[in-house]
Amino acid sequence: MSKVNLAVDLNGLKLQNPVTTASGTFGFGLEYKNYVDLDKLGGVMVKGTTLQPKKGNPTPRIAETPAGMLNAIGLQNPGVDHFIEQTLPGIKDKEFKTIVNISGNTVEDYAKLAAKLAETEIGAIEINISCPNVKKGGLAFGTEADMAASVVQAVRAETSLPLITKLSPNVVDITEIAQAVEEAGTDIISLINTLLGMKIDIERQEPILANKVGGLSGPAIKPVAVRMVYQVAQAVDIPLIGMGGISTVEDAIEFFLAGANAISVGTANFVNPEVTMEILKGLEEYLIEHDYQDINEIVGKAVKSSE
């Protein structure tokens, strides 16, 4: 039995522990059942879901970069109805909270998605206003404060489920967007999504990704993510889920100290499919070693100490 408390309450979203998996990197959870005791996870942000099924982008969809990778999957998914009817029954009884990441081309799309999910047995909705890999919507909603706010308001009007809004790092001032979505009624903010990037094949003399640009993730982006969590933690009063390059428990602890109330592991799942379990164990050890009883005690420590 755990000697320390790892449970967190994110403005109504109660997780048995603060370790979650980032949307698009963990499928619907079951893909990892051979490697992870899924019932031990705090939450799973499932693959980005849209109103209609989406085929996604042509290949190549990924490219490796220094200590990171670019992806341009293009939100390939079977659509929200398929998710509710076919996928959710297989995961709803798991101990982790199912968090459905939604994307739309218009504000109305987001509202319709929220309405469809409102009566289902999910833990929360994560509003993706930061996908860099689709032509319409996605990132555009995440880079302008009023657009971001209008999406959040539209979703809020449809559901009382906990709402997470996922922010893009591809902005001038992330605190401005954070304050706008807080004002618009999001319960939680998750950050960061991927950084827009490109890799060029010097022999073929063209971008490697079929989509030309893609989202950069992995250890390479961690310092950017920690900085943004640190800034947003001081700008808003709602809980944060920190993510961006977390590969080890040390990485995860940095995010808590920067002000995250929970964390999400993404690309590292590809490198080590058991990484979430290692982080969970490591968090407990860190707390015991540093004489804490509760994970919540270390949240924002680095912010407070530098004030």
Add this chain to the structure above:
Amino acid sequence: MAQRVIREIVEQQKIGPGYFKLVIKAPEIVAQAKIGQFVHIKWIAEERNSDPLLRRPISINRINHEEETITLVYRVVGRGTKVLSNLKPGDQLDIMGPLGTGFSISEDTNRVLVIGGGVGIAPLYPLVNKLIEANKEVILLLGAETAEEVIDLDSFQEFDLELKVATMDGSLGKQGFVTDYLEELEQEMDYIYTCGPTPMMKVIRDWAIDFNVPGQASLEERMGCGTGACLSCVCQVKIEGKDGWTYKQACTAGPVFPLREVIFDE
């Protein structure tokens, strides 16, 4: 069931220009591996293991039950395979596997055509071995840049089968593409298996459609997770329905797909 294990390299040997053979002691993988499956591997570093970041999918070339080893044959094409080629016996490897849907052998077929090109020959030895065990009449066509790149040539020559080789430089067999042999086939084929470069498999796919021969193709695509989650390694495959095709993951639905259903960059 696929799993993740840390296991030791028994042997690493250069077998051709840029071609390496890696033998790993991995009883758990050996116990479960089927023909045409692959492993998703990563070297282990002392500290941070983040550059190059991702695993590399490599097809299984031999499954040795007595020695409890698997053999991988790979070609150095980038930073990941370069790092791999520098590992020595005794070094540890992080292995996920066995993964994917491999080759299947039908009882109804008798005369079987197997065509491999370049590093795509690597997964064919266990397949040919099984086909011979199943008393199939095997015609094996192998293509490569040079004679040195024809993987497992000696081993294939020990089988009772018809073997033809084509090399681009003419250093072994006919000079030119392995697919040039398709025109010379005198008998009707019941089935085709293939693995190799996309242009080669495209020609074979078209031939298979023209002559109404079913078969299987082992494909390759840049891979992320290896679990079916990330949707990086998708291949275009024909299906019934309004669009007539869908993307399927090479790591789980594949790497082996029905040959005539595969759409190659078209």
